[in-house]
Amino acid sequence: MAAINDAGLSRRSFLLGTAGLGTVGALAACGNGGAGGDSTSGGSLSLLLPGDVPPGWDRVLGAVNEKLEADLGFTIAPEFIAWSNYASQSLLKFTAGEDFDTALSARWLNIAQLVESEAIIGLDHAFASGDYPELQATIAQDAFDANRWPDGTVYGLPAVNSAARLHHYTVRADLVDTYAGGSIDSFDQLEQFWYDVHQGEGIPGFVRGGASPWLVLGGPTGVFFPEGWENPSVIPVFFSSDSLFFVPAADAASTGSSDLVPFWEHQPYVDALRRVRQYYEDGIINADMLNIDTATAKGQFTSGGAASVWAITDGTSTSAHLQELTAAVPGASLMNVMPFADGLAARPSQTFQADNMVVLNASGSDNARALQVLDWVSKQENHDLLQYGIEGTDWELVDGDRYRQIGEYANFPGYALSWRVDRERKAADMSDSEDELFTWSQDYSNFERDTFASFIPDLGPVETEHSQITAAIAEFGLPLWAGAKDVDSGLDELKRAMETAGYEKVLEELRTQADAYLAEQA
């Protein structure tokens, strides 16, 4: 046989080699990737988690699996999916019938479609069975019931670390000392502070990456929504939070009629839009809100380029910013400003519906074991191990119950698995103001249950119109939330787009369902 090249490799050998390599590759591709999952006698559960793999993950996962194996006889093999792809990737995995066991879902993700397709299982029976005592002990019945679907079933376990989700502010405390006399107790004071800082320091009062309706349309509080400071009772009703918001009548509970109106007919919301537009023009907020992401905005704040950022009551504001801020601006400090004129005497409305829910895949390998894992991570020591890492290596106890990070392990997405109100530890460096607000937000009794607390509308009858409304909101709504467009002309454009998309049909459907809900509640 003639050689085909100088190296003496024959044609047949070359072809056989190529075919062999191809076969090996194909077999490798067909094999079990086993991404991080230990092969054990009891098997391994696959969990979908959003975000990046935490530093030191393999070491902590090893310790978690060692304990799981000893306690329950099996292990877990979480798979991390980048946030930017999580919604589509997780949905594709459900579609492909993959047998992963748990995933993060919510109304702002794809839970409506998952429920409609029966891709996730109902959890009422498991929750009530008594087989998972730690779950029952750590998830309030109120929170569980608020996430009940129109068919009466709960499809996701709320993974929250506070009872209330209240939008507020993380502010440079050192600038508050200089420009606001050390405290901010009203929206007028806050606004004056923003203007003074802008004039004195040449930086915006507030910076944000990505526009959101919650900035201006309070529910019940919002960053640019002064009405919420005085009267934190209005929570809009919607099919999804990136779609059109409707405002119910204040007396809906007593009249039994929701009388929903689109947000532009609620004057405080329109006033808030005008206010944010003014801030945009005056340089009080960043002008590139629509174009930058949250990480960029965070970087601008922590490098000393703004006086305040958005915050929510999840106890992570200080730890997310302080270290970088003090590195860039020595002597800087942080505080969280409560968005209430009455301070913590306020009783804001809350639906208690969870932003994050753990759902169980109907095609999962073993739903009972998945529930065992959710129960297992509800125990304090297991929760701490997964969330904060190995004690003594990754974190240490401070003041009896707080944690201080001492190792590399950080940023485990507990909101997709292990967040429980009673199990969360506060970071040792949490500011006093955040501590006070976070502690207060963890108590369900501090809030009024909203009239539409457990109302989750069925999107089915208006799917097409809703999709078109969502697209129109992205085009005409986001510029309004960011103050980047004139309010009058912008609202006119938005209304025209809503009419074309068929918002009246959506409103009618939502009214019908809301009224039916009220009748049922009565």
Next chain:
Amino acid sequence: MTGTTEDTRAATPGKLKPTARAARRTPQERGPVGSRRRRGVQWRRKDYGLVILAAPAIVFFLVFAYGPMAGLVVAFQDFNINDGVFGSPWAGLSNFEFFFTSGQMNRILLNTLVLNALFLTATLGAGVLLALMLNEIRGTLLRRGLQSAVFIPYFVSPIVISIFLQAFLAGVGGRGGIVNDALNAFALPSVSWYTEPGPWPWILTIVKVWQLGGYFSVIFLAAITSIPEEVYEAGTIDGATRAQMAWRITLPLLKPTGAVLLLLGVGRIFYGDFGLIYAIVGDNGILFSTTDVIDTYVFRALRTYGDFGTTAAIGLFQSVVGFVLVMIALGVQRRYSKESSVL
């Protein structure tokens, strides 16, 4: 030698037919007998090797291109995750309703076509121009260096491009930017680029030219190097200047390469370069009137809702229109420039 042994080996059931048929032909029909038979046998042996070599590509296309076409059936279904592709109920054409009744269809189709036409013509034009210029550089080192330099933007991620653009047009906080600084230096007012939709087709085109001009120039440069030197020598003898040779020799001989690139571009004209446009424009609705293309519109509408039926319907629409446009472009090529047509 007539290859008798090989013919005998081939005379086995199932493998014999072509050789047997050839044997039944008259010598005139067979032509130069020995060479024809040998070529036939050699072709068959080569064929096995070629098939093995081509197998990974064939498998790749079967698995990732042709196989998934079965999924297009989802465009006509009320897709249900649990029932899957072949179990979900039929929904007729209702999935197409989303796009065709959105009220935005005309604008989005127009944007898609206009932007892609701009991208295609500008990048091909820039590619040819760069190739001609690079070809005129005599110093090998300089030419290679410049060739690499203009090629590098092709590898820059759209996300990085969007950050560069942000720095150029808006700066930190969105109220500055290098371009505005330059305008101010000439006593011209600043422009709020990210709230002015008008200039964006041109801005995106400039970005596209920066990104792809060098890439196309390398392709054209490769085509230029295959032009026989004798043609240029003839031009020199006829007294043509370098510019005349570039215009009258190089450019016409680049037509087949340009035709292939144009055809490939036309086939994708209904795909709006989602990565670049979404990375740069993102959720900035103010710019949608001139930058929103089919892909970005569908992505925005469906990223939370996740309706596979509607997505598949739009995908099918894009593919069918793309196919029709390719056929039209091909027909036009064959009609007016048959020598440069690819088929």
